[in-house]
Amino acid sequence: MKYNALLVAAAAAEPLTIKLESRSHSLNLSNWWNVTDFQWYGKVSVGTPPQEFNLLIDTGSTDLVIPKKGCSTCDDHASFDPQKSETYSDKPGYKFVASYDTSGDAQPYAKPLSTEGKIITDTVTIGGLSAENQTFFLGGDFPKELGKDPMGPNIDGIFGIGPPGSSVFSALNKTFTPTFWNLVKSEQLDPVFSLFLNTGNDSIGEMTLGGVDSSKYEGELTKVPFNETVVALGGSWYIDNPAYYVNKAITPSLENATSLQSVAHLDTGTAYIMAPDHQTAKDMYAAISPEIILLDKLGVWGGPCDVVKKLEPELTFTVGSGNRLVNLTMPKDAFNLGEHPSHPGQCQTVILHAPKPISDLAAVWILGSPVLKGYYTVWDGKNLELGVGQLKEEHREPVTPGTSIATTLAPCWALIAVFALI
Known part of the structure; x- marks a missing residue:
């Protein structure tokens, strides 16, 4: 998944390994499999106490994206309830319009759609490591054309993991740092991550944050x-x-x-x-x-x-x-x-x-x-x-x-x- 870009011309930390495996393993990442491999997702928590989400691990985008409670098109997918988090802040509160093209179950393909939401702040935890005061996109309703699984079966949102210094929110004021790079900035991780993407729905893959397996x-x-x-x-x-x-x-x-x-x-x-x-x-x-x-x-x-x-x-x-x-x-x-x-x-x-x-x-x-x-x-x-x-x-x-x-x-x-x- 990608945000369209216009092309013009640490202290040592212990590696953290997160398992990527079947959807029935709640603490691991999993493979959306249907004839072929589609996407890989894993457990990420937001807020205090933590609210858990299955998030797509996406090198094609940069930031965290989850739906807000009350989303009428999210069906059985998890959504974030700000009122249940002690660490939630509605700052900076910038409104954000995300535009994207249909695919997956949606018809017709490549139909331009959009959803609105806000950039807000809370604690984000992945693999036991927490990024405090983390900004992310809290979205509203997804367009109905995306079907009952807007991100894919069992996938609630996106964990974007682009290169350092890159955030789609930075077009606003250049102060945003995505979750992984905040963990690096706070010296909890070294600036590297590794991926073994499992094939099939009954095998185990792996994402290693801060190191190599x-x-x-x-x-x-x-x-x-x-x-x-x-x-x-x-x-x-x-x-x-x-x-x-x-x-x-x-x-x-x-x-x-x-x-x-x-x-x-x-x-x-x-x-x-x-x-x-x-x-x-x-x-x-x-x-x-x-x-x-x-x-x-x-x-x-x-x-x-x-x-x-x-x-x-x-x-x-x-x-x-x-x-x-x-x-x-x-x-x-x-x-x-x-x-x-x-x-x-x-x-x-x-x-x-x-x-x-x-x-x-x-x-x-x-x-x-x-x-x-x-x-x-x-x-x-x-x-x-x-x-x-x-x-x-x-x-x-x-x-x-x-x-x-x-x-x-x-x-x-x-x-x-x-x-x-x-």
Whole structure:
């Protein structure tokens, strides 16, 4: 999940490990699984005494987002009751309008929607560590078009974990620090977190705050730099993306590429890959199967389910810069996102394209969870580096798809954020 960004050109702490596992384990993070992996979420508490929420762990956004008590479209999802918290403050009280595009169960896709709320303050606790006087977004009703699970099944809100110094609220007065970085600032954690994203709904994943769990990967980590300039300007985890391959071959789009810089936004909150434009997606699919076609004008592609289920293309993305590069290859079982609810018999495939360029100054990819789940990743905020580890064999067993049909994309929270002092 991503807030749209305009691209223009510590004392030592003990690592804290939070388990990512099935939804029945209340103290752990879990995987939304339906034919394929969508998103990962975990327990975070807000207020005093604590009120507990399942929050999406999202490297594509920066801040904490939860609904307020009285939300009429939240159904059985948890919502925050300010009156029950001794540490709640309605300051700074800035009103915030979050705009985003539909996906998931919502129809039609990419319909612009918005929800209003306020930026308020309370204590936020994750894994036993507390950030006091933490600002976050307390939202009102979600648009009905998002369905009964606005964020996804069992997911109540978002725990954004962008790069240091980045908060979507900073457009107001430059004083906001998200939860993870407040824990770093208070010397409770070192400025690094790591992710092992489990595959399937019956296995265990892991998020390590403030350190690395070397038991999850083999060999050494390959460390590549994020694009420091674009990270600072865009406020998200951007990395150079000089090449991409389909079945080890480049496509005409790459062969004919201009001098326009290519960068990738690494986003665990997005359950697909988004190509920069229509032609790039078209060329990639042409190298996979002639039966994959554009399903709508919003950038969604797919083909007959009996065909798509048999396809296992190898999609590889080179990220990094200079001689510090690493190839990220998507697990082949992530290609099929399941039957498209508006196109019976047609299964959506993992690559979409941006209907309009995200930036005029760079070709911007979004590499979501289908790619990132194939590796152990270390997000180093001090050195602005991505560490990539090969998963140990027991963690990369192929998963047999279930019989249920995916409802295409995971919901996309706040594709565009609009601020207003009202």
